[in-house]
Amino acid sequence: xxxxxxxxxxxxxxxxxxxxxxxxxxxxxxxxxxxxxxxxxxxxxxxxxxxxxxxxxxxxxxxxxxxxxxxxxxxxxxxxxxxxxxxxxxxxxxxxxxxxxxxxxxxxxxxx
Amino acid sequence: xxxxxxxxxxxxxxxxxxxxxxxxxxxxxxxxxxxxxxxxxxxxxxxxxxxxxxxxxxxxxxxxxxxxxxxxxxxxxxxxxxxxxxxxxxxxxxxxxxxxxxxxxxxxxxxxxxxxxxxxxxxxxxxxxxxxxxxxxxxxxxxxxxxxxxxxxxxxxxxxxxxxxxxxxxxxxxxxxxxxxxxxxxxxxxxxxxxxxxxxxxxxxxxxxxxxxxxxxxxxxxxxxxxxxxxxxxxxxxxxxxxxxxxxxxxxxxxxxxxxxxxxxxxxxxxxxxxxxxxxxxxxxxxxxxxxxxxxxxxxxxxxxxxxxxxxxxxxxxxxxxxxxxxxxxxxxxxxxxxxxxxxxxxxxxxxxxxxxxxxxxxxxxxxxxxxxxxxxxxxxxxxxxxxxxxxxxxxxxxxxxxxxxxxxxxxxxxxxxxxxxxxxxxxxxxxxxxxxxxxxxxxxxxxxxxxxxxxxxxxxxxxxxxxxxxxxxxxxxxxxxxxxxxxxxxxxxxxxxxxxxxxxxxxxxxxxxxxxxxxxxxxxxxxx
Numbered sequence: 003x004x005x006x007x008x009x010x011x012x013x014x015x016x017x018x019x020x021x022x023x024x025x026x027x028x029x030x031x032x033x034x035x036x037x038x039x040x041x042x043x044x045x046x047x048x049x050x051x052x053x054x055x056x057x058x059x060x061x062x063x064x065x066x067x068x069x070x071x072x073x074x075x076x077x078x079x080x081x082x083x084x085x086x087x088x089x090x091x092x093x094x095x096x097x098x099x100x101x102x103x104x105x106x107x108x109x110x111x112x113x114x
Numbered sequence: 115x116x117x118x119x120x121x122x123x124x125x126x127x128x129x130x131x132x133x134x135x136x137x138x139x140x141x142x143x144x145x146x147x148x149x150x151x152x153x154x155x156x157x158x159x160x161x162x163x164x165x166x167x168x169x170x171x172x173x174x175x176x177x178x179x180x181x182x183x184x185x186x187x188x189x190x191x192x193x194x195x196x197x198x199x200x201x202x203x204x205x206x207x208x209x210x211x212x213x214x215x216x217x218x219x220x221x222x223x224x225x226x227x228x229x230x231x232x233x234x235x236x237x238x239x240x241x242x243x244x245x246x247x248x249x250x251x252x253x254x255x256x257x258x259x260x261x262x263x264x265x266x267x268x269x270x271x272x273x274x275x276x277x278x279x280x281x282x283x284x285x286x287x288x289x290x291x292x293x294x295x296x297x298x299x300x301x302x303x304x305x306x307x308x309x310x311x312x313x314x315x316x317x318x319x320x321x322x323x324x325x326x327x328x329x330x331x332x333x334x335x336x337x338x339x340x341x342x343x344x345x346x347x348x349x350x351x352x353x354x355x356x357x358x359x360x361x362x363x364x365x366x367x368x369x370x371x372x373x374x375x376x377x378x379x380x381x382x383x384x385x386x387x388x389x390x391x392x393x394x395x396x397x398x399x400x401x402x403x404x405x406x407x408x409x410x411x412x413x414x415x416x417x418x419x420x421x422x423x424x425x426x427x428x429x430x431x432x433x434x435x436x437x438x439x440x441x442x443x444x445x446x447x448x449x450x451x452x453x454x455x456x457x458x459x460x461x462x463x464x465x466x467x468x469x470x471x472x473x474x475x476x477x478x479x480x481x482x483x484x485x486x487x488x489x490x491x492x493x494x495x496x497x498x499x500x501x502x503x504x505x506x507x508x509x510x511x512x513x514x515x516x517x518x519x520x521x522x523x524x525x526x527x528x529x530x531x532x533x534x535x536x537x538x539x540x541x542x543x544x545x546x547x548x549x550x551x552x553x554x555x556x557x558x559x560x561x562x563x564x565x566x567x568x569x570x571x572x573x574x575x576x577x578x579x580x581x582x583x584x585x586x587x588x589x590x591x592x593x594x595x596x597x598x599x600x601x602x603x604x605x606x607x608x609x610x611x612x613x614x615x616x617x618x619x620x621x622x623x624x625x626x627x628x629x630x631x632x633x634x635x636x637x638x639x640x641x642x643x
Contacts, residue, residue: 060176063144070143095143097176108176113142 008052008098009036015096015107021046030079033072037096038080044090047077052098061097062110116140118205119221121253122183122198123244124190126416127457127464128374130247134184135195137202142178148199150183153191153415162193162229163200170233170280175207189461191416193228194238197257200280201225201287219287223275224248224256233280237262242370242377245269257283265383268370268391317356318537322521322529323349329516329632331543334360335550336611337565339450339472339511341435341504343638344518346482350475353518354431355397357473359540361429362548363393368427371467372396375419375426396428398470402437410445410455410468417457417464422449425470435474436503436639443508446472450511453568469568474512476504478639485519501639513567513604515634550614566610571603578610580621587626597633605629 013023021039028035037048049069051061070093077091095113099106122133133150146160160181168174181199183190205217226244227235241262248256249272256274258266263276277283320327326342330353333340342350364372369391373383376396385392398421400408407413411420422430432438449455453469478484479492480500492500509515554566557578563569569578582589588605591597597605608629609621618625 060144062176065143110141110143110177 004052004054004100009050011098011105011107012048012050012096013037016048028080030076030083032076032079035076035080044092046092046094047073048094048096049073050096050098052100054100061099062095065095116206118202118217120198120202120205121224122195122226123224123247124188125240125243125378126462127466128243129465130244131188132251133190135198135202136182136184137206138180139175139206140178140180144176145178147180149180150186151189152183153189155192156190156195159193159196159199162196162231163203165231166229166233166280167200167204169231172204172280173207179203189415192238194226196229197227197235197283198225200229201283204284216287222255224253226256227259229280235259235277235279235283239380240378241265242268242383243374245272245274246374248272265377268373268383315356315359317359317540317543320349320352320356321537322525323353323518326353326516326518327538329514330357331360331546332611332615332632333357333471333514334547335615336608337471337567338513338608338611340514340516341474341476341509341512341638342516342518343476343478345485345520346477348518348520350518351433354473354475356540357429358395358397360543360547361395362544362551364395364427366391369393372427375423375466379419379424396425397431398425398428399431399433402434404438404442406442406445409442410449411457411466415459415461417459419466422446422455422468422470423466426467428470430470430472432472432474435476436500440503440505444505447508447511476639501637504639509636510598510600513608514632515638516632517634517638546615550611553614566607569607574603574606584621584623584626586623587630591630601633605633608632
């Protein structure tokens, strides 16, 4: 529930930046891409992490190298299934921290 | 402020390098990378620093943190960089609004200390030489563990700040810590206080060995190395242990040199009472099982000082000298001449001072009864082998080679019955030593030397040249091959000390004869003589 809420907030944020949302929660055998957006001529694949409090560490800290590697494979899988090639891609991470009703969003570009 | 700096000091031997600790917070996923040739214990700093910061209730940036210890080519080791790394990271992350002045303050300040996981700052070895190095590098402030504050304040000309934990460190930089904390933290200036001198031992305890006591006074006055050969129980160890009581207090500079070595070895730099700089000469008496690195210093990558450096400006006593491993004894030869020891390792060359007075004690033979009426059981071969443990080149460097006869019951009775001549006390003897040293200092005023034993051969032959009528006794010995050329010079140095003690302006023929007698036989353990 919280994850879905966080992804909605992340979409609002990205649209606020002028990105257009291409697709959400694209799934395949390997896993799931949370958000695929478009920043001008570039496709942006976004991993969203949501936490309600930071007692268990910052949301970004849960993105391990294994998860990053999976996301890179997912990008290839997505391109194949959508029959696109020669596009510019970027992998971003967005953290959504919900604390006492306030939402704090952080965005790291080109990190995965 | 994604990039910030702090400062630290890296030690190799007693020479220090200023280390810039740079912290960069990048826009990448959280990670903590430490670069700049850290060793294993320093690499673990990442884990300590992170826990210390979060457990102090300070924010830890959820980004990629890169800490560089510059110059990156200097190998670094140990946990002394923890505090500096933490301060650089905090400065880079900008823990509060209006953080810029705090970051500037952090960048200017040297930080030394190990962090525990709860954010406390723990002491590390080598505080004294690090603070001295920081001052010589022109630093105005240095932050040290609170427990090391007294040691750090022995160095004048730099403001030392003692902190118990990370929050206090940050509070000092922001100038807004709790007032009573800051009151006893900032600008604590303790004068270099002198440790009260409390001799436990006294030379008057040694009875019936007047000649040996006199030889000890001569050794103390000139800083001459000495070998005592005598039966077990003759009083060799008693005499050697009392040599420090005959030595005058060290100068502040000399005491700081010795204290710096003690600090690196993790020992206290304070006097017996635990306060004030220790001005008494050190006395090191390693057991004869000691290894090479225990005596001359050693260690795999970054060498630690050995007994010879811990005894710097003091006394190194080698009891049962022939029982030491021969290579260990021979390793003393070069540092005894140069007054320092250079240890070459992969991390570089560490230089430690090693200007100590060596006192050796030995039995005359393996059974120890060679001088007694009971008679020696040793075979001739065993005696030769025993005497060869002390090599010729090593013995050549020993100015006074003394045979100590056991005290007979008759002599003991005589001493006890005639109470009219009270034995010389350590205080009286030290006064004589100080007067003799003062004479030598006047003569050696324009030279780098303080005692006769340190004077170079060239100086001895030119500026202190004696007439051939005075040097006749040693000239004869040299011609007959009884003494070597080095032995000749050492006799001259010893004669100058005798002249200083007697109040002569320059050595007389009697002083030369006495020097020759004190130098004794070239094979004092008999054997191959």
